[in-house]
Amino acid sequence: MEYDALVIGGGACGLMCATQAGLLGKRTLVLEKNDKVGAKILISGGGRCNYTNLHTDIENFISENPAFLRSAFAQWTVDDTMDFFKQHGQITGEEKTLGQLFPKSNKAKDIVAVFTKLMYETGQDVWLNTEVVSVSPVDDGYAVAVVKAGKQKMVHAKKVVFASGGLPVAKLGASDFAIRMAKKLGLQIVATAPALVPVTITGKDAPWYASLAGNAVFSRVYNDKIAFEENILFTHWGLSGPAILQISSYWRAGESFLINLLPTADIEQLIKKERNAGGKRTISQLLQPYFTRKMVEALGKFLPIDLKIASLSKADAKLVADTVHHFPVKPAGDKGYDKAEVMRGGVSTDELHAKNLESKKYKGLYFGGEAVDVTGWLGGYNFQWAWASGYLIAKDL
Template sequence: MSKKYDAVVIGGGACGLMCAVQAGYLGKSVLIIEKNDKLGAKILISGGGRCNYTNLYASKENYISENPHFLNSSLSQWTVEDTIAFFEANGIYGQEKTLGQLFPKSNKAKDIIDVFANLCEDLGQDILLNSSAVSVEKNGELFEIIYERNGKDNKITAPKVVMASGGLPIAKMGATDFALKTAVKFGLTLTKTAPALVPLTITGKDQQWFANLSGNSIFSVVSNDKISFEENILFTHWGLSGPAILQISSYWRPGEIININLLPDINIAEAILKERQHNGKKHLSNFLSQYYTKKFVEALESILPIHKNLASLSKEDLLSVENFIHHFKVKPAGDKGYDKAEVMRGGVSTNELSSKTLESKKVKGLYFGGECVDITGWLGGYNFQWAWASGYVIAQNI
């Protein structure tokens, strides 16, 4: 290709698209190299195809990183208000769901993609689909980018390269470790990577008990010694999922125990004592049925004296009920891996990048943004906010 570009962006996801558009506003020419046959593959599947594109309450407290303060610059340069204004200016108006999650009113992730596709066309930014970046080399002041397209290797040069190719989750969506490999190749340090926002598995003697409850969802507080989340959990054939489990998974490490309060707003022992003053003949199973499904209550038969009436429950029985309901201990065997993970934890160390520009400190002209950096957001639009912000920040500096 003979056209001269100010930068080549590797990856046509959230970060890469925002970077190309914002660079275009500044009169900079950018080429996006995208492996898939369409832009924003992960955007299209996010939020069940509805795209939770930001969170009204996003702050650095909602992110995991070895250095959370690194985010301050990016999130102040491009705020949640900036995200909302950007999309509204392009016809996307948000509707808030739970916990500050913002979705397009159309509930169509494709509308988000269309905004970027149209803007890239209007701004003259070029996009190569079905093109896989193979290598990035530095040759003097220029980078040489080799990419494979239609079975042939091609080369293009540019003074700046933006690594926005995402992380390891969901290989079928085109996820690769190309950004991580490129970082290592140039001598940058990586923070250990692992699946995040991922369902957790249960094996051994308890596996069947969880499998039998597959499909049951319970509003809970899920916690470990680091943090707690108050949302639904979902029993599955392999263990546990649901928003609260996905959230805690980013903080969980193998071998650790998770505590689940299955009735966070009511003290179960006090409720039982109050009820038995009026109806001591009621069975514990019937009492619990006001809070849980019949299937879940039946599953408690092997754990709690559910066939006793309330009047005959001993102090030990009450303690057993209280401990199980409010302190349900789970020791996951593992997680469902990158194919089921929403994002990757870890990545290019923030120590390697300028917090103000996201440029590599070691390699002038090389930038990293989005999921490949050691910045992992909570479930609920936080990772998109980081992607938009990092794309904007990089665009100001390429």
């Protein structure tokens, strides 16, 4: 069978690429290591799939060159994503927190079904349980070595698309295959690391965090680069929750960040108001309306919570404000790729044409999705990049 392109990976980018290619009258072969396509889509958003974000902008992405995204998001917009799923799957979106768009059905499988239906209708082929071993340039394109049903085969195509994702969630077939092949071909790679990942706390502070396991607190988590206001979640091994996952993408080993545990109020003003009312309540009583009893008790490690406000010295008042609004955290590390939502880094955007994501050095070789040095925030941004990159590549096949 002659194909216009081989697509390595049946995830978000690969499925969009093959589907759009089919709608343009082209034939692709999708090579997927799992026994089904869209494995990571199916578990996203707790199985509900936040398939885009209404506020998508290049500022919501980490890359050595965020401006590289301008072309992609001009060619495939959030409206295009919404229209695509509505037209081909009768999927209408429902906005949840901070612009996240979920299918009204709350079923990620409905998103995957759009692609499988269209690929069938347009005659795209899919080889499941197929591992790609190598991709080598040859005179008339590329020779791709695969292992299918325990047997090695060679497949040839003029064009090859790397849409094989990154390292997070190995049990779903994640790998660094695209990165390894890009390195082998001499392409520049931006250092990779887990992103959108929980952080761990060890040492003398570990028991304090563990004692609060299960407590969620709406907070402002920040460093000198950025700030996020969402929930944090205390765990037996450290911190998780949306705000922690977000800041993790901007955190490096050895660094610290700060947490404002009460971004909706000003402790100094609350203390002042309490003093004016006689200051009979204790710090513990002052904090109780804002935190769980367990959280207030835990803060007693750092604060004189049984002291009455009227007895607070200026130093004590400052200590309370600093602890609540500027709580310092120095993680020992993170939970790694198995718990990370995405991978940071990847094939450098300097190696790719912005208009179609084709390699500048190898004609007919494309990289999209997570394999590229483009990492979105939590909340549907990475899907929008996957759809956009798949579309850009498909137009050029």
